[in-house]
Amino acid sequence: MIFRANLLKTLTSKALPFADAASEGLPLKQLLRLALFQISVGMAGVMLLGTLNRVMIVELSVQASIVAGMIAIPVLIAPFRAILGFQSDNYRSAIGWKRVPYLWFGTMWQFGGLAIMPMALLVLAGDSAIDATGIGQVAAAVAFLLTGLGMHMTQTAGLALAADRASDDTRTKVVSLLYVMYLLGMAFSALIIGTLLSDYSALRLVQVVQGAAVVTLLLNVIALWKQEKLSPMSKAERTAPKPVFFTAWADFSRENDVVRLVTVVFLGTLAFNMQDVLLEPYGGEILGLSVSATTLLTAMWAGGALIGLALAARWLSKGHDPYRLCGRGILFGIVAFAAVIFSSPLNSPVLFFAGAGLIGLGSGLFAVSTLTAAMTVPVSGAAGRGLALGVWGAAQATGAGISIFIGGTVRDLVNHAAGNGMLGEALATPATGYSVVYHTEIGLLFITLIALGPLVRTTALTTRESVKLELTEFPT
Secondary structure: OHHHHHHHHHHHHHHOOOHHHOOOOOOHHHHHHHOHHHHHHHHHHHHHHHHHHHHHHHHOOOOHHHHHHHHHHHHHOHHHHHHHHHHHHOOOOOOOOOOHHHHHHHHHHHHHHHHHHHHHHHHHOOOOOOOOHHHHHHHHHHHHHHHHHHHHHHHHHHHHHHHHHOOOOOHHHHHHHHHHHHHHHHHHHHHHHHHHOOOOOHHHHHHHHHHHHHHHHHHHHHHHOOOOOOOOOOHHHHHOOOOOHHHHHHHHHHHOOHHHHHHHHHHHHHHHHOOOOOHHHHHHHOOOOOHHHHHHHHHHHHHHHHHHHHHHHHHHHOOOOHHHHHHHHHHHHHHHHHHHHHHOOOOOHHHHHHHHHHHHHHHHHHHHHHHHHHHHOOOOOOOOHHHHHHHHHHHHHHHHHHHHHHHHHHHHHHHHHHHOOOOOOOOOOOHHHHHHHHHHHHHHHHHHHHHHHHHHHHHHHHHHHHHHHHHHOOOO
16 A cells, blocks of 8 residues: 555656645645736736737727837836845734735735726727826826736745745746746636637726736635745834845845846846747738738747746756756757748748747746746845845846837838838848847847856856865765
8 A cells, every 4th residue: 555655646746747846845735826826927917918908009099109108117117026025025024924915915906907907998098978088098007007016016925935935956846837837827818818808899898807807816815825824023023123125135246146147137038028029020021921820929939938948847956057057048049030030031931930939948948047046046134035036027027028119119110221222222121120130139149148158157166166075075
């Protein structure tokens, strides 16, 4: 019986994905339940950057400049993730909770933003008995602000809580699991929301967006339930002077090469995400692919990202350096963008789809590796894991938002110049603007490799020193 039980346990750990991410401090059931907050964040991301973006421009006929301004609001507040993470590190309550209050209030902000958003958008579009354009713009801006703030607060506190509860051996696997849940949240939310809004109406918009708000509340409450132990604090502990953010940042940046890591995250995200709004138009305009064919690009990207996550989880579990894995992701990205560039002169949709898959693989490997580095970086003094993860999230979200704006702007400016003959007859094609963006991304990836180099070298030197120390202590 004991043999059968051990055999069943071994088969279960091998058959179930991420079963080995569990630990004594974070059992698998609690880990999977905690990961639900990533689904709600992914759903909100799809809502802000995809569904509502299209609805505002197409169905509601809102000016593109106003839409761009609304979408930029969550990006502009992304740098405050570092402060949110620091505050969760040093939050004091009578019952001793640190992360759960920030998860709860982040959920409330996210719920409130989504709850008022459809009404605000309808007023913004002029679907009202009064001329309330100004009121609509303010209400829509507040809705985007609340939703973005809730996403940042929820994700930062949730990742920090997972890092606190995971063991040193399982922390890298927990990172991969949380990122997979985020991708699954985006994928399933896009399919469900797109299906529900296929027959668009104002009433259906209100039902879908406010329904997403209710689902957010339910998922996050289930996720945070009994995830943090009660450790009551005395009044003296609660009233003691709290650390200052700048002091914590000084401790954090002094003991670790944080500035370089943040630079790598920002530059790499900037490089990988410029194509977000250009890949499908490139396939349709340059390669002549149908709408149904270009929609498969998302599946190719997601499939590549999942492969990258699986490879990252496998390599990290074997003790590979996350910075070296980050470099591998960047190299995959360089090959991917080269494939996309050459798909136009070769008129090869196969090469184009392969490039899209490799972009997902490289970006997934890059994201998990840098997130693992942030979660496992040593913290001391006034700094904590919340600050580390907040800094990573701020750099990642800011880079993603800026890159989308730069990619679209560069494409438009270059194509305008090429169409007017300013770049010569050979470059007077619609593919020129796209090509410039993709070449820029390759250049940024090489710059990211340069910034990453000292981190890899430092790790390698440290590893050699530890091996030398063990050999000298070996009995002769």
